[in-house]
Amino acid sequence: MGGRYRLQERIGSGSMGSVHRAVDQLLGREVAVKLIASLARTEEERSRNEAEAKVLSQLNHHSLITLFDAGTEVSPSGTSIVWLAMELVQGSDLSRRLSKGTLPPRQVAYLAYDLAIGLDYMHRGGIVHRDIKPANILLFDYREDETRLRAKLTDFGVAQMAGDPSPQGDEFTGTAGFMSPEQVRSEPAGPPSDVYSLGLVLLRCLTGERAFPGMAVESALARLFRGPVIPDSVGPEWAGVLEAMTALEPGDRPSAHEVSEVMQDLTRAGRGRRSTEAFEDPDRVRAAEELGPTVEAEGDPALDRITALTSRLLGVPVAAVSIVGADRVWTVSGSGTRRGSAAAQESLCPVTVREDTPFIVDDVQHDLRTAADPLVVASPGFGFYAGVPLRNAEGLALGTLCVMDRAARSLTGDQEATLRDLAALAADILQLRQDVRDARDTAGYVPAEPAVAD
Template sequence: MTVSPQYPDGALLGGRYRLENMIGAGSMGTVHRARDEFLDRNVAVKLVRSGASTPEEQQQIDVEAKVLARLNHHSLVTLLDAGTHLRTGDRTSGSAEEHQVYLVMELVSGPDLRRRLQDGPLHPRNVAQLGYDLAVGLDYMHGEGVVHRDVKPANIMLFDYRGDDTRLRAKLTDFGVALIARDPQPQSGTFTGTAAYMSPEQARGDAVGPESDIYSLGLVLLQCLTGVSAYPGPALESAVARLLRPPAIPQSVEEGFRVLLRAMTALEPQDRPSAHEASLALYELAVAPRSRHRRSLPLIPADEAERLAAVRSYNLLDTPPDGAFDRITALAARLFSVPVAIVSVVDTDRIWFKSAHGTDVGEIGRDPGLCASAILQNDAWVVSDARVDPRTLANPLVAGEFGLQFYAGVPLQSRDGYNLGTLCILDREPREFTESEVRTLKDLAAIVMNDLELRLDGQRALVS
């Protein structure tokens, strides 16, 4: 079998990657099974079609390819290497030298999502699980300054799929390839990305950012739930359709998904959630179905054992409310004009209110408490309208008699970086929370933590 006229079977790239047969092809290049002769292992090599026309552009592509090869995340198919193969031109034809960009990836044997969707839609919990994996992968990529630009089922690999009761895992592949390829902006009916999943800004030919990936992921998740593409048809018709109407989300899709997908597929990029926000919402959707049959699982930080040890060192558990913080919670309630303000500490299975303004409750279970979600963040956690926010739709404080509609919490972080609890404010009306107000809430939380640190220092001084 011939790989390509330029790269036949057996061609050697980078002095170590021996090409074998072609196993995939797309608008951005071809993928080949290959043998890493240095490490004696099988790999996949993607030959990227490059639009570089000058040495300077080629040099920039080389730099970007190496940046991609340094990305390392469990939700991304591992990139092992990247390089440029210089192919000498044909003297008889007068062709110039050619710089061939190639990416070396782990060779994945599992199915892609496109193939899986041929069997029909996925169970909602599986959709939330794979969506969470993809969102955290995009969050990592976006933090590294990389935009995928072609999120679609064919670029999503599935692992360990055995049925509705098994954790479905997913990985993104082909990330950053469109950028390296210098894929042209739409002209005369041609588009970047894949028409059925492109964002409105891609369809318009505008510059794209992380928000474009969120839109595409929203369309992928919608197809996973319904089994059909939201924008089928020829490329031009499909691309233009999203400029005229939002994707149809059936009423049969559960409300949490409907709210999230409407936000992810908003026409304007600034109206979409970030990848991090989407991952939190998808996590909530992934665990919500379990609570119908048994007690819902609390949100547990990865360093929970160490965090709880830090909480105990401050002597904060199983102790009565602390009057020293009453002025802080009262001040917070006045400053933000909210009925409830709380200094909380998150224990193994409950949340202790060390000081509470506007409520007589001294503790609640950890599961319904939003502070359990807030301590997972290293920044303020704000829910402007809990009635429509997918992170809180199923929360009993929102759906029950309390009628919570607004929450803002700042973690109380120890010197060692452990989140002990929060300073939070609550309201029964939705509201916007400005950056200035976030800073003020953080300042008040810092005062609480400063007092706790002084107490801890005093206790240690007495012991010594």
């Protein structure tokens, strides 16, 4: 296709076309190529077939599938084939994953957060997806434990600009099991329609059951008269947000941005409390402020090797080990940055040492935990941050091993594990530095009557 993409096996199909694994022969990389065939013969008909490419070309967000290239080919018989070359996500879709059973609530919250910020980005750009369903949600780096579940939204074949007074003719604009009431009534579907459909997807993830079972017509009509049944087993926090997302009236539903805010809180459920007390602990502050200036001034080749290795393994431009005091942060080793100190408000490290677990922010400019941070506000080119607290033998979080990137991105489960392992090594080195310092202090103490060996 396009004189450059060699098609391989088919990896997906639907009413709008089929998707194949393919090789980009120019760049030597694997991609996904979607083929949409029709009998369109006029320019107007072909323009409608190219609608998905036009929608995707306007989108650039890590929670949405990325379009690389597109084109149209017409066979001698007049059949028009629209092809879309997109990023190939190495993983399953949510529909296949749910065939194995439900997802843990925290995993659902992670998934919902990714999708909600992606939808918020789309909606702010005036685009409505209109077909949110498990089969259109791609998962990657999924593992059978409590590691971070990540998702991308795909298949924009029936997307349209918000505010368009009419759907695309009389074409089908959704999937019966996850359509909003306004879609069932063939009314214009705005951003609240996507929020409703996402609510049904999340309910399916938590319960393992479709909210509106039955044949397509029966399933679609049922939601005109009632909301979905939300069992008590999902818990009060989930019940509240799901009821709001699936309200019958579009105006009663939260925005995608508001959903993402709620999911931020739900991702913390079961992760343990934040260790704010440890951050304010005077013993922690004293130990950090004794260690930080010394290591920053002297440097440490072992820490330098760790930050260089971290940068290389995770493919990030900046990796650093920092010590966090009461109002100062000392960068004691860095790859892509220099040693030095700065005020605490000019770093995300103070936030990291408050955490019991790694502090990972895929998009610092839009994540509510960081968007208002002075460092982020002053750094429009700052996109991604991940940090792990470095604890000493007493369990005090003296500093962090962190990585940063200019663009928003994600860490896979393996990458997060690698960051944890390297942080443990960095913590061991800092502990050795502290032990040596303590030993020197002890050796330098001379008693009034020193013992003399025979």
